[in-house]
Amino acid sequence: MQVPILKQGPYLIASIQSALSDEDLVQLRDALVAQVGKLRSRGVIVDVTVLDVMDSFATRTLCDIAHMIRLRGAEMVIVGIQPEVAFALVRLGLKLEGVSTALDLEEGILYLDRKMIDSGKEMSIRER
């Protein structure tokens, strides 16, 4: 199943709706990396609230996406990791190192807003 990618102001929101196969994940990766440049987005939010299992491939792909997004000049944050999933990941040694995380969508947006303010990029185009 394809993951819908929504544009919300300067951010892209990829809201995962159901369990994803490996192909779906690769597709998500390609779509996000392409869209972030096309739409000149400043940040990307990937919402994984519905996932009650995350395997090593999913985790690695999300890590890859985060690093690719950074190379494309934006920030990524993963939101909505379930408590059980979080602990399972840590136990398996999949720590999502270098990837930002937030509790839910709202927190994710707040986090990106703050990042934008810190880096002075906030709404620079729009305000001028």
Next chain:
Amino acid sequence: MRKLSLAPSVSPSSAHELLRELVAHLQQNRTLLREEWARRITEAKLLTAMSKDEIFAEATAVYDNYVEALESGTFEALQAYARNLSERIIPRGVETHEVIGIVLLLRDVLARSLFAKYQNNFAQLNRILDAYEPAVNRISNTVAVGFVQERERVIREQQEAIRVLSTPVLQVRERLLILPIIGVIDPQRARQLTEQLLRGIRTNRAKVVVIDITGVPVMDANVANHLVQTVEATRLLGATVIITGLSPEIAQTLVTIGVDLSKMYTVGDLQGGIEEAERLLGYKVTPMGENSHSA
């Protein structure tokens, strides 16, 4: 009804006869044997937690149940009584060796009275013992097992109570949780702690968590690693953990066994931890007086 197992040399009907003879003997000498038993219990310094009268009362009840079990060959009543007795005496600190001790004493007292009665008829004594031994062993077993089972039940109950009480996750400010940990952390408790904390973060939408381990006396490598994992898991939920109150002993152990604590955010005491958390959340706490001056 379960028939008593008997030595092969004795035919069932005569075994039954023998048992009946035995029971009759025990009933006739009830008072005497009971007193003798109670005396031996006191002499052996068993059941020291109970008074003499109590010992005698319990001895009477046990004796009657004992004879009844011998007579009927069923153990349900005795089992129920043993459980009931255990329930009453466990809270008073009666030990397993005491219970087994008194049962064995009764066995001894009764056997001696049988020896005395049949001392002139060795063949008959042998046959009586053939009937007596298996039955009495089973009775002793029932009582001892009943006691131990009851004890284990009490222990399980207490563990459950500790489990329920042991890990409160408390909200002290909007988005700030504290988790005071008291007592030794075993792997099971550690797991439960993590579970409750992660769930608490989600339900309270917490941003910062202060884990206070002032009340934890010791920590081994397993538990320390578990703590590190918990901290990493909370990061995945977008929260920050501050650990406070690491005792000098724990600090030393952790450094000595080489647990990687570089990702841990530690502050000296709970007060410092909460102040730090407030700073992270952007709170500023000032005394009322000062506030009104500046306003």
